[in-house]
Amino acid sequence: MKVLARAPGRVNLIGEHTDYNMGFVLPAALDQALSLYGRKTEGRVVTAYAAGLNASASFNLDQLEPVQGEPQWYDYIKAVFWSLRLEGFPLVGAEIELNSNIPIGAGLSSSAALEMAAGAAMVALAGRSISCDRLAIACWRAENEYIGVRCGIMDQFAVGLSRKDQALFLDCRSREYRHVPLILGDYRLLIVDSRVNRSLAGSAYNRRRQECEEAVEVISKACGHQFNSLREINLETLNRVGNFLTDPLYRRSLYVIEENRRVESAVQSLERGDLEEFGALMLSSHAGLRDLYEVSCPELDLIVDSAVVIDGVAGARMTGAGFGGCAVALVNRRSIDRLEKEIARAFQDAGYRRPLFYLSTAGSGLSFETF
Numbered sequence: 001m002k003v004l005a006r007a008p009g010r011v012n013l014i015g016e017h018t019d020y021n022m023g024f025v026l027p028a029a030l031d032q033a034l035s036l037y038g039r040k041t042e043g044r045v046v047t048a049y050a051a052g053l054n055a056s057a058s059f060n061l062d063q064l065e066p067v068q069g070e071p072q073w074y075d076y077i078k079a080v081f082w083s084l085r086l087e088g089f090p091l092v093g094a095e096i097e098l099n100s101n102i103p104i105g106a107g108l109s110s111s112a113a114l115e116m117a118a119g120a121a122m123v124a125l126a127g128r129s130i131s132c133d134r135l136a137i138a139c140w141r142a143e144n145e146y147i148g149v150r151c152g153i154m155d156q157f158a159v160g161l162s163r164k165d166q167a168l169f170l171d172c173r174s175r176e177y178r179h180v181p182l183i184l185g186d187y188r189l190l191i192v193d194s195r196v197n198r199s200l201a202g203s204a205y206n207r208r209r210q211e212c213e214e215a216v217e218v219i220s221k222a223c224g225h226q227f228n229s230l231r232e233i234n235l236e237t238l239n240r241v242g243n244f245l246t247d248p249l250y251r252r253s254l255y256v257i258e259e260n261r262r263v264e265s266a267v268q269s270l271e272r273g274d275l276e277e278f279g280a281l282m283l284s285s286h287a288g289l290r291d292l293y294e295v296s297c298p299e300l301d302l303i304v305d306s307a308v309v310i311d312g313v314a315g316a317r318m319t320g321a322g323f324g325g326c327a328v329a330l331v332n333r334r335s336i337d338r339l340e341k342e343i344a345r346a347f348q349d350a351g352y353r354r355p356l357f358y359l360s361t362a363g364s365g366l367s368f369e370t371f
């Protein structure tokens with residue numbers, strides 16, 4: 001038995017750091033994707049070859065122990081197999097080959113794509129089937145409990161459930177979702193990689209998550225009512241009990257509450273076909289991430305500041321966890337060249353490394369076939 005799986009990267013359009021606060025997100029799949037070819041073998045060994053890295057690894061399915069230290073690319077495969085086994089899925093020996101044009105480590109979910117493709121392939125090679133939601137949850141658990149990054153569910157759902165020319169409006173509390181047509185007309189998504197090293201992102205990310213949990217506890221105490229997440233707290237409540245919070249915790253909470261509202265407004269503006277309004281929401285999202293949530297960095301701010309003054313740019317914001325990685329701009333195709341030049345020039349003037357640019361439409365989600 002053989003399987004060919006394809007899993008895209010994702011770009012989040014709006015709704016950042018809201019997923020683990022049980023809020024709303026609006027990501028879309030990229031055109032850039034990872035493809036995985038897998039062949040079932042006898043025995044308990046999995047051998048994986050990553051063509052782009054020209055690296056291979058093999059491991060035994062009966063020795064899948066959670067990672068200590070910096071995870072390697074093959075740890076994401078092991079993580080998913082470990083998680084599937086916990087869910088009761090059988091695991092079979094396999095030879096796997098990976099090819100990908102998703103930039104690695106740029107915050108475009110190359111790891112979620114690898115997890116989802118590896119998970120789908122293993123389930124198929126073992127002769128079973130799994131729903132996309134369940135697979136996404138298995139991969140999310142792999143990332144949290146095996147890799148040790150306490151991420152939310154956005155990336156795995158975006159990789160799994162996205163559809164061509166649509167954004168995915170996901171409620172991370174109920175896990176209900178719907179697809180919203182992303183009718184870009186003359187506009188394109190330009191992804192700008194700041195090339196800022198995100199090696200500390202994991203620990204800083206976990207710290208933000210912890211701050212949100214602390215804020216929920218303080219607010220609950222002050223209100224005499226146990227809230228489960230920032231999603232359940234509105235602006236009025238925050239303002240009433242805000243003085244019980246430290247300044248950073250107040251700002252984290254305010255950002256999350258406002259960002260959830262912005263996602264809802266962004267969906268409405270897309271449904272009205274109002275890209276200008278959508279772009280304005282992107283800009284306020286970025287401002288919140290920079291000033292209140294404090295996960296941006298000077299390079300990402302420079303991308304957004306350079307973009308916003310260019311005619312034909314509806315909006316721009318950092319995307320993903322932040323602390324480096326990418327920004328996304330919604331730009332009229334006539335202005336793409338100019339935008340790239342301006343950003344590159346601003347980076348050069350500031351003495352930063354030359355940024356990288358990727359154009360994308362909203363691509364399709366995970367797919368696979370067996371033969």
Ligand code: GLA
Pocket residue numbers: 012015016017018019020151152153154155320321322
């Ligand atoms: C990373 C995580 C996601 C999400 C974003 C921030 O991509 O994997 O779960 O929290 O950061 O929105």
